[in-house]
Amino acid sequence: MKKSIKLLLMLLLALVISGCSKAGHLSKQKEGLHIVTSFYPVYAITKSVSGDLNDVRMIQSAAGIHSFEPSVNDVAAIYKADLFIYHSHTLEAWAKDLHPNLQKSKVHVFEASQSLTLDRVTGLEDVPVTEGIDPATLYDPHTWSDPVLAGEEALAIAEELGKADPDNAQLYSKNAKAFKEEADNLAKEYAKKFKQVKSKTFVTQHTAFSYLAKRFGLKQLGISGISPDREPSPRQLTEIEDFVRSYKVKTIFAEDNVNPKISKTIAKATGAKIEFLSPLEAAPTNDKSYLENLRDNMETLYQNLK
Known part of the structure; x- marks a missing residue:
């Protein structure tokens, strides 16, 4: 409850900070999309797919993502974006609270792992599942450790970028396929080794x-x-x-x-x-x-x- 209240207060302040610049943000598509990502793997894959066509940034860079909570400036940056890409509700639980208001503000929101099947967490039998715990947290989010799944995520991101920027959809698809091919080759190489x-x-x-x-x-x-x-x-x-x-x-x-x-x-x-x-x-x-x-x-x- 405290986290929800804190996020709501940050949201209100972020809206004030971003309000002046928000009105014209969709016009930036002529110069490329302004894309904000949640953390490094999402940023790296999105950047590989986007190339230099768009401005791709991430709000988290120095610390681990598990305990990360966006600051007021982070939330404001998201509200100024054309597209916000995060990994999953399992990992970035705070994104779920932002989602409805972002849609109202015409910020496109994309969950990059939505086409993947997340595995349930195992090995924590002594940790009770108590009332009030989000069931989403019972799933393992670390798909980016697997090059094959990273390649699948690249294809999904390319499809989303293509929807936001149809003129460059083929290029995004080409970049994603190149990324996936490199990732799949990496997996094949180490499958033999392991x-x-x-x-x-x-x-x-x-x-x-x-x-x-x-x-x-x-x-x-x-x-x-x-x-x-x-x-x-x-x-x-x-x-x-x-x-x-x-x-x-x-x-x-x-x-x-x-x-x-x-x-x-x-x-x-x-x-x-x-x-x-x-x-x-x-x-x-x-x-x-x-x-x-x-x-x-x-x-x-x-x-x-x-």
Whole structure:
């Protein structure tokens, strides 16, 4: 309830901030669409599809998306857009509250993962589902860890851009197909590699790689569950350490944007080493593309499982 009230207040203030410039925003289509995206994977895929035809921006760049809430300026930026693209209600729950008012303001809103089938969250049996919890949060949003699903999302975004800008629909489709081909080739390359690895089980900071694991026939155990902000209980910590020993897991994969304290604790207790993967939930600090960073993740995983 408090979050809803906070978002409503931000919404009212954002409307005041954006009001003066809102009236003429649709005319920007002549110079290209003004597109706002929620976080890095959505931004990167949209930018690949759009090319340089449009102004593509993201409102979240530095921190993890799980605990992110848009600021007043973020909401104002969304209201100034021609098109707002987010990943899913599962991940950006705040977008659901904005949706009705955005439609009234003639901002086109698109849920990029709507054509994908999200898997239910598993491995959190000790966390009760209580009254008032949004059922959407019971689904795993991390589809961007799987290159094949990222390619599917690119096609969906291209179709939406084509609706907003019919004159360039063919170009968006061409760009999306090129992105998907590169992503599919990446998946084929690593399908062969992961088929040869000795160990099929890996442990990560949180379950950000379930779709990648599913794609390549691997098994992932996330220390912190679906969100890196949730710490395991003492009992869970003991169970994870027992799991690491039982499956002879040699590497604990921490994340490049999360404190690795718990991962290091488990590694020390079990004799495993620490390596880093990027959940790609925030803009990378390197100059590599989204798919290049995805390749780095898969190569790191492969090298430690073979």
